[in-house]
Amino acid sequence: MTAASAAPGPARSARERARAEITAEILASARAQLAEVGPAALSLRAVARDIGMVSSAVYRYYPSRDDLLTDLLVTAFDELGQAAEDAAHRARARPVAARWLATGRAVRAWALAHPHEWALLYGSPVPGYRAPRTTVGPATRVIAVLVRMARGGALDATPAWVDRRTVRAVASAREHARNWRPDGGTTGSSSDRPESTTAEPADDGSHETAVTVRVMAAWATLFGTISFELFGHLVGSIDDLDQYFDAVCRMTASDLGLT
Amino acid sequence: MTAASAAPGPARSARERARAEITAEILASARAQLAEVGPAALSLRAVARDIGMVSSAVYRYYPSRDDLLTDLLVTAFDELGQAAEDAAHRARARPVAARWLATGRAVRAWALAHPHEWALLYGSPVPGYRAPRTTVGPATRVIAVLVRMARGGALDATPAWVDRRTVRAVASAREHARNWRPDGGTTGSSSDRPESTTAEPADDGSHETAVTVRVMAAWATLFGTISFELFGHLVGSIDDLDQYFDAVCRMTASDLGLT
DNA sequence: TGATCAACGAGAGCACCGCTCTCGATCCGC
DNA sequence: GCGGATCGAGAGCGGTGCTCTCGTTGATCA
Structure with missing residues (x-):
């Protein structure tokens, strides 16, 4: 379904390589179209036209428009996650509050630079569609960065x-958060810390729950603020969008106890 | 552009009444379609078919599909705003934190009951489109309710x-907030308070700014949390969506100093 | 009351869409 | 070398938003 068929050996048959090449060409054209006209107006026929094929030929590579959109979705999630991880990594030497701000800014900058991709990721799902499980991995990269930072609070x-x-409502989320490596990020370094499973200090999970809800809500806040800005809900109210977003970032960091 | 042509006298000419009736019929069918298949799949031809007209005849009433969607947008904003105001009004005797929770729950309940309408209001818009100025009024009703409550913090x-x-970045927002009546809501009561323009107690606006940012961010949080839930971004993380949302509401209320 | 003109509904048509099917050409593995 | 899988091209189906024309009908004014 995705272009993952190009994975294994270095040089498969010529046909395999041609297939991988054309698949990449389709995806590249689709990405350009997406950036230009948005997910709703992305037309498979236009992509075919762009790369000099007839529309039916594209169906040899993507069985439907939705499958093409899914590949674009994964790509965009990956790009956004990479941007967030890079920003956090670049600011690794600074206080965690500054890293939080830098990450938030990076996410917003990506969204402003790629509004249509943002709409594809976080806008209303197209009717029949949504979330083959290929998408969940890349989708969690941003929140993973935030969760790791929130541990420093x-x-x-x-x-x-x-x-x-x-406490019960967010049990699964706490479980996931615990499994994310303490460092992680772009550098795959550092060893596990198995002692993190030692008993919490007579805690029933309330504190961990508070952190979990806080960081998920903070992500919702950043997402909502960015979406409001992108979709024009702040025009007439906010005079300086940069400064406003920075303030929201500082606020959420403060609420998380980050300094 | 909208159906506002039915406004003035009680009994215009027969043609005028027929026009108003058919316009209402179109809008009603469109609302049903919207609720069923969502904004992306809403088809003007299907609406025409539903009410026994030919598609070109509908263009006598709505010059384009986008204009029809705009009317649906206004209607949905009004419904959501009404739901929020009603909830706040019903809880008027209770502590403001409880009113905040009730309002948040009402917004979420409306969104869950009308996911396609929510997607129309807050999902991905086509960037070319958006916001004829007819829409800004109804769109601000929810945030207005929240702002009025936040004053009790x-x-x-x-x-x-x-x-x-x-402080400078949110100047316009503070200005708007000041102009919303202290009571407002569904009951159009209370007189103006011109003395609100008297000098603040040696304040440079920092405190008011903090409240403004907090309440706007809180609305972004609620919006983001609801959208995450609706669009499936919380599956696998949150085990009890009701309890999680309640916690987020209580948290935002607490952060606003509401008790 | 009768004529005029605007508003209206119906129909045909245009360009586009996603998607399916068929049919030669081409390439790969046996 | 040959059979079968894969591919690109083309035609076609049903759907969309939207435009244009053409009779009809209703309101208005003389």
């Missing part, structure tokens, strides 16, 4: 808005 | 994430 006492039901 | 000192540039 110092939240004080367990807040009052966490109760037993909240 | 007790934020402590001015947070560190506000600086002079932040």
Whole structure:
């Protein structure tokens, strides 16, 4: 379904290589189209025209328009995740609050530079479509970066808005977060820290729950703020979008106890 | 452009009434279609078929599909705003934190009950399109409810994430917020309070800025959380979506100093 | 009351879309 | 070397938004 058929040996048959090449050509043209007209107006026939093929021939490579969109989705998720990881990595020597701000800025910058791709990733899903499981991996890269940073925070006492039901509600999310390597990021370095499984200090999970909800809500805040800006919901209210977004980043970092 | 031509006298000419009736019929069929197949798949021809007209006849009433979608947009914004206002009004006797939670729940409930309409309001727009000025009024009803509630909060000192540039960045938003009536809502009561223009207590606007950013970010948080849920970004992470959303509501209320 | 003109519904048509099917040409593996 | 899989091209189907024309009907004005 995806272009992953080009994976194995260095030189398969000529036909295999031609197939991989044409698949890449289709994807490149589709990416250009996506950036230009957006996901809704992306036309498989126009892609075929662009690369000098007839529309039916493209179906030899992508069984449907949705499959093509899925590949574009994965690519875009990967690009955005890479941008976030790069920003976090570049700021690795600075205080975690500064790294948080840098990452937020990078995500916003990517969104502003690629509004149509952002719409594909986070806009309304096209009717029948959505989320073959190929997409979940790249989709989690941004939140993974944020979660790793949020571990550097110092939240004080367990807040009052966490109760037993909240702890249960985010159990899976906490599990996922625990499994993300402490460093991770672009450099695949550092060893595991198995002692992270030692008993928490007589905690019932409330504190971890608070951090988890905070970081997921913070991501929702950044996403919502960026989407509001992109979709024009802030015109007339916010006079300086850069400064406003920075303030929201600083606010979320502060709420997470990042300094 | 919209169906506002039915406004003035009680009984215009027969033709006028027929026009208003058919316009309403088109809009009703379009609303049903929207709820069923979503904005992307909404077909003007299908609407025409549904009401027993030929497609070209519909163009006598709506010059294009986008104009029809705009009317649906306004309608949906109005419904959502009404739901939020009603919830806030029903909880008027309770503490403001409870009213905040009730309002958030109402917005989420509306979104879950009308996912396609939510996608129309807050999903990916085609960048060429957007926001004839008819839409801005109804679109601000939800945030207006939230802003009015946020006035009941007790934020402590001015947070560190506000600086002079932040104050300037949200100047227009603060101006708008000041102009929303203290009560407002569904009951059009209460008189103006011109003394709100008296000098703030030696404040440079930092505190008001903090509240403004907080409430706008809180709305972005609720919006982002609902969109994440609707678009499937939380599956596998959040086990109890109701409880998670409640926690996010309580958290934002707490961050706004609402009790 | 009768004529005029605008508004209206119907139909045909255009360009485009996603997608399917068939049919030669081409390449690969046995 | 040959049979079968793969490919590109073309025609075609049903759908879309939208335009244009053409009778009809209703409102308006003389």
